[in-house]
Amino acid sequence: MATSTHRTPTPAAAPEPQGEPAHQDQVQDPAHGIVDDPYATYARLRDTAPVHRTVGTDGRPAWLVTRYDDVREALANPLLSLDKSHALPGSYRGLALPPALDANLLNMDPPDHTRIRSLVGRAFTRRRVEQLRAPIRRTADALLDAVEPLGRADLVAAYAAPLPITVICDLLGVPDDGRRDFREWTDALLSPDPAHPEKAKHAVVSLLGFFTGLLADKRRHPADDLLSDLVAVRDAGDRLSEDELMSLAFLILFAGYENTVHLIGNAALALLDHPEQFAALRDDPARLPAAVEEFQRYDGPAPLAIRRFPVEDVTIAGVTVPAGETVLLSLGSANRDPGRFPDPDRLDLDRATAGHVALGHGIHHCLGAPLARLETQIAVGALVERFPRLALAVPRDDIRWRPSMRSRGLRELPVTF
Template identity: 80%
Template sequence: MATTSMDPQHQNPQHQDPADGLLDDPYGVYARLRETAPVHRVAGTDGNPAWLVTRYDDVREALANPLLSLDKSHALPGNYRGFTLPPALDANLLNMDPPDHTRVRSLVGRAFTRRRVDQLRAPVRGAAEALLDAVEPLGRADLIAAYAAPLPITVICDLLGVPEDTRPDFREWTDALVAPDPARPEKAREGVVALLAFFTRLLADKRKNPTDDILCDLIAVRDAGDRLSEDELMSLAFLILFAGYENAVHLIGNAVLALLDHPEQFAALRADPALLPAAVEEFQRYDGPAPLAIRRFPLRDVTIAGVTIPAGETVLLSLASANRDPHRFPAPDRLDLGRDAGGHLALGRGIHHCLGAPLARLEAETALGVLVERFPRLALGVPRSELRWRPTIRARGLVELPVIL
């Protein structure tokens, strides 16, 4: 990602910073960018120019700025060419502004209330224990494939009412979308086709054989009137599964690695499980699963930290950088489970604050609590230098996490 730092008057570039090593050392790169300037002209995730915002106060304010639209129709022609989903998967909350966003979110929001999510605590713990029962006799495991990935899939599929014998390998499909292989671009297209076919079949089956789950509730809303279009219904199902799965996998995996990197914090958590709720907040701040917020497009020229960004251009808000800003979090590069990490931006802010935040917290608390309790001597199964991160700046997650149990 090549960057050009801009002065506050949006004049000519002061200097260029190639920002090499963003995948290998994202927090080091973001630290340099924060120190250089609050807003940078960059080559975005789609290769086109974009504006990257890196400091906490600016990112926090921009997340709730109604002039920064999520609707791709407000992008300048040719300025944004992000991955295109078919309308049946793209009419979701990540591409909507009010009033459509308000309407759709209100219909699905009650499915993720704290009270309803708390009812899942025992089933989630049971699923976590069953997964660890399966690997304990082996003495070692890839904790991503054996634990961090299947646990959220189980939870989300149960929530949506996806029958167990029809649950395909969502990880393959989501990997193809989030971290496409440049050598095999057809895999992303194949993933989209597979997801669309899966949800088409699932909705048809739910209409024939309704059950007590979130998806059937949404179908009832859709079929009873005009509160949801058919595309919005399918896109909601896709978003709940995709976002709920993808982010939870990386949150759990990154948190485990952070504990293994900081044995004193591992020991503290093992000695006092009551630290778990605060620890999950710190894990999200320290190394969250989403380095960037969903891209935004100014409805008119906007000024961020003294830099004027023209209407329709792409704005990237770095959650990862904001959460390591030393002006907001002292000693931000240190994992501290006793820290008050409240106010971190890993889950967004304002009307686009993560809808599934209560579920994400429950899954992480349960997964980590059960793991630490069961395997107090957990250790890396390979040298730290051999671990590989997924080759994308859209998500922060490990390809594998081999451990000795």
Template identity: 65%
Template sequence: MIDTADPYAAYAALRTAGPVHRIAGPDGSPSWLVTRYDDVRRALADPRLSVDKRNALPGNYRGLSLPPALDANLLNMDPPDHTRIRTLVTKAFTAGRIEALRGPIRRTADVLLEPITARGAADLVPEYAAPLPITVICDLLGVPVEARPDFRSWTDTMLTPPGPDEARAAIGAMLRFFAGLIEAKRSAPADDLISDLIAARDQEDQLSDDELTSLVFLILFAGYENVVHLIGNTTLALLDDRSRWERVRADRSLLPAAIEEVMRYDGPAPLAIRRFPLEDLEIGGVVIPAGETVLLGLASANRDADRFPDADRFDLDRAAGGQLALGHGIHYCLGAPLARVEVAIAIDALLDHAPGLTLAVPQSELRWRDTIRTRGLTGLPVKVG
């Protein structure tokens, strides 16, 4: 059993016991968990491990059930469809577009922090870490300002549904919203990512309507949930040892290294998207039958002392490179550059507005989401000081 509040001891025990283990996955179905760095890194780039759910054994995988218009996304696709769609998105998801977001991201961070600093206290997850990335991704996609409260509500419900009926209602509402928004952008294109994707869909490298809608849906989730938790986890990691906070506050050039170390040490995605072997496949000396569910333990791999010396220690001076929090191979996170920019600006603004920031409760009272799929705080009460 993996303790979601502190999973790293369990991961260490699993790595010591062996490279691959039979476990119950996040959906309750039997899965194979790969725990060691070298095995995980190789598997992330192995074309014999498919992400297409049609390659799962019948009854072996019980993931989130989405309508086809939301399910036809890159996390469920192998080449050549994956290659075709990722190429189109890369053309629209340019470095220039990300760079142009720097100013708006900082202005949004400043606006969110003003009432927090005036009040002198806050819960940084709902008041800062969550609204910042939802604003950024809505700006990127071209979601109208008046629709954003509903947009965030649907997203939060899908991430932590009170029950299956509420989840289905949120999925249905979001599907109808996306269909209407795409149609509006097709009639009146603007300078946003959805308009660019529509142009790509209507040109020679076409996307189907379902692929287009699913792609917008995936960009929303990839650009929201993990960034929320990375902002929260980074803030906590810096506050956990005051010397870290003060070093980064005094020398902002350390911010990129701090964020990379947080992704290694306590990243928001403990597991990669599930895979299904196209043939009986040996990983770490264990033969996994074709079609069974394989989970690649990113969090476990990132704490593997054979790759990262003193891996359980947060080290601002650790040599950069190698962490797998954003994946590896053809499914490497498409939004990685934007995520790094968002988190760096979020923490930079926090250091400026609240240099004396401290936790408002003992760290032992902080609560983590009760799932091995996500590593994120439910709240982060702080005092501005």
């Protein structure tokens, strides 16, 4: 190989890859280091080598790419497949979902990826999303109205979580009584409790039952919503299989909710950590669109892109990665690469953020990016406008992150008004 490789810390004990170089790059408390303060770890990895032999989120060997240029190029490399059938037998475990939820865009390459994305892409164009501005603002105002008399709230539970779940469920046509348990199920999948593995299994069964019932209801009672439109597409021809239909519904609801929750929460904390930037945004709301791009770059909701599998031996930054092995592209590290973004660990709402990869790049760029951007603009703007003296209600060291390598989000964010 053209460069040395290193073993990176992971949040749980995992089998060690065989045949590694003797050098090990570890911290005393890997779970705390990579979850609560990942950016110092990313900086060290970028400095030591562009590609690292590591242990993936599933406890199996993987290759971690950390520098901006390499990550961006790899995101658009057609030799790096999302299709799990290209993984070497036994080399990848990942999140276990039944076929009815697993036949989604995160596991597909063209032409299936192109076909399915085209069916739903029209719902997430900037023009269509802009039509949601007024209802999103009404939802944000209603949530803030509810907590204002209390003088204190957990911004994640009371604001960052219910706003996007309301928006995406309204878009899809999910009835109110179908929204109650959704966050609990997603948390069980994204941050599984090792002491209670049955919770994740229960979440999968519950989600499958939920979407089965929801799609059956849309067939009986079609309405003016995205899911009814997709059911009509499925039933009118062969453009979607039944598994693809259910998996697409799951992905839109799951990703449309989860990423935006974390983006709003992380943005609020970033502003609280940088009061001068909070004041600048409060005094000039026109900065909001640019600010949201900086929030994504600074502390985005997805530390890693969806894993890739080389369809043949592929060279990344001079390192040969064998076909079928797992490749992890660190979006969080790329967005803090000083070679692309000067002084990257500083939140700067006036920064030139063009080219950040928080929501991916290439054909797999986040489908719901326009909606996530609009929701975050409205959520943060309403928060700063309504509560100009917003402050943490607990010491900063008491703020905790969810124990996940798949998502970057807060457990809670207690604040006072």
